[in-house]
Amino acid sequence: MSVPAAGCLIFAFAVLPTAAAPRIAPESCQASALREERLASVSPRGELALTSGARTILDGIHWPETEPEATQAAAHLAGLWGRGLAISQRGEVDRWGRARIDAVAEPVLETDEPADLATGLVAVGLAHADAGESDVFCRTDLIKLEAEPRRDRRGIWREPVLAAGDGPALATHAGTFIIAEGRIVGVGERAERTYLDFARHAADGLTVTVTKRTWRIMRERGLTAATLRGRLARVRGRLEVRRGPILEIVSADMIEVLEGERALTR
Known part of the structure; x- marks a missing residue:
């Protein structure tokens, strides 16, 4: 050597x-x-x-x-x-x-x-x-x-972060890796998945699905249905479009709850 x-x-x-x-x-x-x-x-x-x-x-x-x-x-x-x-x-x-x-x-x-x-x-x-x-x-x-x-809007950040509450705009990014920000308006806990909604209706904004294991980890970190509703969050992953734009979170670190940080969406 x-x-x-x-x-x-x-x-x-x-x-x-x-x-x-x-x-x-x-x-x-x-x-x-x-x-x-x-x-x-x-x-x-x-x-x-x-x-x-x-x-x-x-x-x-x-x-x-x-x-x-x-x-x-x-x-x-x-x-x-x-x-x-x-x-x-x-x-x-x-x-x-x-x-x-x-x-x-x-x-x-x-x-x-x-x-x-x-x-x-x-x-x-x-x-x-x-x-x-x-x-x-x-x-x-x-x-x-x-x-x-x-x-500083450099490189891959030259465009504003996508607005999680803008379903039509998100839909144009289907199949790509995205980062989006918005306020979580609803949390639906189910047996196998938890759903984080950034709009009241599926077509109007992003829905983030969280696996059972990941939701357990998030709850251990203090991120529960009660503490997430109304919070500004940044999420990332590959976007799909079904009834509306949807993104699956597999790792708990792919969702950030933003404290004291200004949203960068339009």
């Missing part, structure tokens, strides 16, 4: 988000031992090919679905080609054979610090924090990093 790469691995222990895991880190958040890699290429959809032949994606982010942000995100990571990476894998490979990884690039200068790839993308507004299909979000640190680019 080269001296710079060895230093990358050493410093990465201080940079990789071990403290960012949920309150009690489940097995799916336990990262593998660090290993040295190098970046070979970045696909337009955010797949990182490593020189070892491994196909990977960064854990905890949603790659931009819009242009020019997707191209900019790929260019941002392309600047790391040839630099040593300290990576660790979380969980098993996905259905496409890709490993979810945390990755830290070695410093260019001795005075530099190692750069966490996911952190860098989110901080400049070129990726959203996202749990994906997992019901556990291991990179909760990334959500706070969205605040600055969202405030």
Whole structure:
């Protein structure tokens, strides 16, 4: 192992988000031992090919679905080609054979610090924090990093956050990853699902469905039907349209109750 790469691995222990895991880190958040890699290429959809032949994606982010942000995100990571990476894998490979990884690039200068790839993308507004299909979000640190680019309307935040109470506007985004804000006007608890309504009628606004397990976790955090009604919330995920726009929350961290924060919707 080269001296710079060895230093990358050493410093990465201080940079990789071990403290960012949920309150009690489940097995799916336990990262593998660090290993040295190098970046070979970045696909337009955010797949990182490593020189070892491994196909990977960064854990905890949603790659931009819009242009020019997707191209900019790929260019941002392309600047790391040839630099040593300290990576660790979380969980098993996905259905496409890709490993979810945390990755830290070695410093260019001795005075530099190692750069966490996911952190860098989110901080400049070129990726959203996202749990994906997992019901556990291991990179909760990334959500706070969205605040600055969202405030400055940079990158993927250049357009206002969608209004959760505007059903017709939401419907035009069917099939895409969205972030929406609005006030929860109703909460319906059922045996297998809980429904968070952002409008009185399904077609008029967003309905968020919460799985039984996730609702239990939310209640443990103090987010009950009584405490959520009337609250301003931000939600994220892939939007579907049935009777109206609907979004399923699998991870409890994909809904944020906003305290003292101004809504960014139109």
